Amino acid sequence: MSRIGRLPVDIPSGVQVELNGSQVRVKGPKGELQREFSKLVGIKMEDNQLNITRNSEDPAERALHGTTRAVLANMIHGVSKGFEVVLEVEGVGYRAEMDGKKLALFVGYSHPVKMDPPAGVSFETDAKTRQIKVLGFDKELVGQIAANVRKVRPPEPYHGKGIRYQGERVRRKAGKAGKGAK
Secondary structure, eight states: OOHHHHSOEEOOTTOEEEEETTEEEEEOSSOEEEEEOOTTEEEEEETTEEEEEESSOOHHHHHHHHHHHHHHHHHHHHHHTOEEEEEEEESTTOEEEEETTEEEEESSSSSOEEEOOOTTEEEEEETTTTEEEEEESOHHHHHHHHHHHHHHSOOOTTTOOEEEETTOOOOOOOOOOOSOOO
């Protein structure tokens, strides 16, 4: 039995969960998420908790058991508290600013790179610490938008300049050692 899949998912107050077969709809103060899960895994609501079950020890069902529970827990956490990914801008002259709701990145190109947030996602910047916060209630979408922002100028190994996740370690390389001694 999956150790993660066995754990029940608590539903906090203020969050509504609707089950319609394998379709799950979660609504909370931050937003609303809907997802279709595999029919191989059973989802039941009992005493303000969601329990995930499987019928057999088939490898496909075993693989879905813990994954389904984790995705449901992320949906409930997202609509109640939300998710946040913090990015850091590193480099001389590199910065990020807000242009209305758009994120404007000045990262060494001849023009600022402007990014529109999709519905359910917002950006925040801090000029002093050169941080970008990607906020939202859908964990997958927040992670994908943060990856798209990082992709504008990923950190490079020689000077360490670029956009990186908070706490990400960039392995530095030595540059040219100079003209070799003969």
